[in-house]
Amino acid sequence: MTAKSTALLLVCSLLFAPTLSLAAPREPAVDRRKLAAEVRAEFLHAWRGYEQYAWGHDDLRPLTKTYHDWYAHTFYMTPVDALDTMLLMGLRDEAEKTKTFIINNLSFDQDIYVQNFEITIRHLGGLLSIYQLTGDRRFLALAEDLGTRLLPVFDSPTGIPYRFVNLKTGKVRDPETNPAEAGTLLIEFGTLSKLTHKPIFYDKAKRALVEVYKRRSALGLVGSTINVETGAWTDKDSHISGGIDSYYEYLLKCWLLFDDEDCKRMWLESRAAVNKYLADERGPELWYGHADMLTGQRTATSYGALDAFFPAVLALSGDIDRAKRLQASSFKMWTIYGIEPEQLNYRTMQIEYPGYPLRPEIVESTYYLYHFTGDPQYLRMGETLFNSFVKYCRTDTAYAALRNVQTKEQADGMQSFLFAETFKYYYLLFAPPKTLNFKQVIFNTEAHPIKRTW
Numbered sequence: 001m002t003a004k005s006t007a008l009l010l011v012c013s014l015l016f017a018p019t020l021s022l023a024a025p026r027e028p029a030v031d032r033r034k035l036a037a038e039v040r041a042e043f044l045h046a047w048r049g050y051e052q053y054a055w056g057h058d059d060l061r062p063l064t065k066t067y068h069d070w071y072a073h074t075f076y077m078t079p080v081d082a083l084d085t086m087l088l089m090g091l092r093d094e095a096e097k098t099k100t101f102i103i104n105n106l107s108f109d110q111d112i113y114v115q116n117f118e119i120t121i122r123h124l125g126g127l128l129s130i131y132q133l134t135g136d137r138r139f140l141a142l143a144e145d146l147g148t149r150l151l152p153v154f155d156s157p158t159g160i161p162y163r164f165v166n167l168k169t170g171k172v173r174d175p176e177t178n179p180a181e182a183g184t185l186l187i188e189f190g191t192l193s194k195l196t197h198k199p200i201f202y203d204k205a206k207r208a209l210v211e212v213y214k215r216r217s218a219l220g221l222v223g224s225t226i227n228v229e230t231g232a233w234t235d236k237d238s239h240i241s242g243g244i245d246s247y248y249e250y251l252l253k254c255w256l257l258f259d260d261e262d263c264k265r266m267w268l269e270s271r272a273a274v275n276k277y278l279a280d281e282r283g284p285e286l287w288y289g290h291a292d293m294l295t296g297q298r299t300a301t302s303y304g305a306l307d308a309f310f311p312a313v314l315a316l317s318g319d320i321d322r323a324k325r326l327q328a329s330s331f332k333m334w335t336i337y338g339i340e341p342e343q344l345n346y347r348t349m350q351i352e353y354p355g356y357p358l359r360p361e362i363v364e365s366t367y368y369l370y371h372f373t374g375d376p377q378y379l380r381m382g383e384t385l386f387n388s389f390v391k392y393c394r395t396d397t398a399y400a401a402l403r404n405v406q407t408k409e410q411a412d413g414m415q416s417f418l419f420a421e422t423f424k425y426y427y428l429l430f431a432p433p434k435t436l437n438f439k440q441v442i443f444n445t446e447a448h449p450i451k452r453t454w
């Protein structure tokens with residue numbers, strides 16, 4: 001062997017040997033087609049339970065096999081929330097039956113106080129999405145009727161909406177609200193404005209968002225509760241969890257959906273404050289905790305199932321690095337007990353609230369991260385989430401929330417967001433990308449896709 005060929009051999013062994021010996025064992029590929037079919041079948045299983053025991057009511061009580069209505073009269077919350085998911089899944093017969101039922105029965109002409117935030121994200125968002133998917137203008141008419149009946153909520157001294165409004169009389173109540181309830185309205189009201197050419201819906205909901213933002217602290221943070229008549233904060237705890245969460249989501253999404261430069265500015269400033277004061281670097285891990293909105297001092301190291309929406313928002317805003325790191329923390333929270341608790345103390349790893357009400361947020365973030373990175377680890381993550389979700393929450397007739405993720409004891413609840421969000425995000429994660437063109441839609445916070453047609 002010549003000196004030249006010996007050197008070549010040495011170079012080759014240095015180049016290839018370590019590669020071969022250190023190469024990670026290949027993870028088995030995820031069978032997306034099989035998983036998408038399973039998600040669809042499980043959606044149908046839960047839907048059949050609703051049909052059999054709660055048809056015509058807001059939602060199913062899966063353990064007692066009876067029903068639950070939010071108010072004195074049903075607004076068919078589960079059918080309205082579920083219909084666009086059926087359309088995306090190609091469940092034609094179920095979608096047709098549900099569509100006809102809603103058109104023949106849903107009426108907002110009721111002497112009832114409703115919670116503006118919940119009916120906006122579920123009904124207004126759902127009806128607008130159904131209209132865009134089907135082209136059936138009767139759904140737009142229903143949406144406009146609802147939007148018009150909700151408008152009195154904005155008639156407060158600050159423009160920040162009251163929490164409840166009577167759909168017949170227009171009377172309002174409950175002046176103490178929070179950033180999420182006040183600021184999670186513009187996707188729906190704004191879309192209604194664009195589709196009906198009536199600016200009032202956009203203007204009222206936008207003002208509500210801006211008025212909350214205007215009351216941020218010098219650090220750029222918002223608190224947990226605010227009085228709509230005085231504009232004063234009544235709880236100054238700041239976080240990204242329930243009560244604030246989707247306020248941030250809508251700042252970003254309304255910039256993207258409406259090209260709204262004010263929303264862009266408000267989002268970018270808010271994101272900087274949230275990342276400065278709420279993000280919590282714990283060694284290699286990234287969490288988001290609570291802090292006092294005035295001082296920035298850490299008030300709690302709590303993170304939960306609702307916070308798990310934030311990787312999706314970070315990813316949508318282009319911050320993939322933080323999105324990936326926070327998603328890893330959410331997944332850690334999920335795997336401790338095989339399914340996530342409502343709230344965890346990430347310093348002690350102790351559970352603070354043990355329930356699991358079938359929430360979608362971690363699945364939503366998995367879907368976004370897979371979309372933006374194409375990394376198969378998110379398909380595997382989704383498969384793990386889905387398998388434990390089925391294992392612990394499936395009942396003989398539908399799906400049930402968990403009272404306690406440690407004991408896996410089930411609870412008698414199956415909220416409509418199971419159909420609108422949880423099943424939809426699982427399905428979209430595994431189904432062919434052509435099922436829904438991600439780039440053409442913005443999901444409202446209840447996962448109703450809105451397409452920009454203006």
Ligand code: DMJ
Binds near residue numbers: 246359361446447
């Ligand atoms: C849904 O109604 C919405 O996603 C809302 O923004 C937060 N809570 C539930 C789902 O967990």
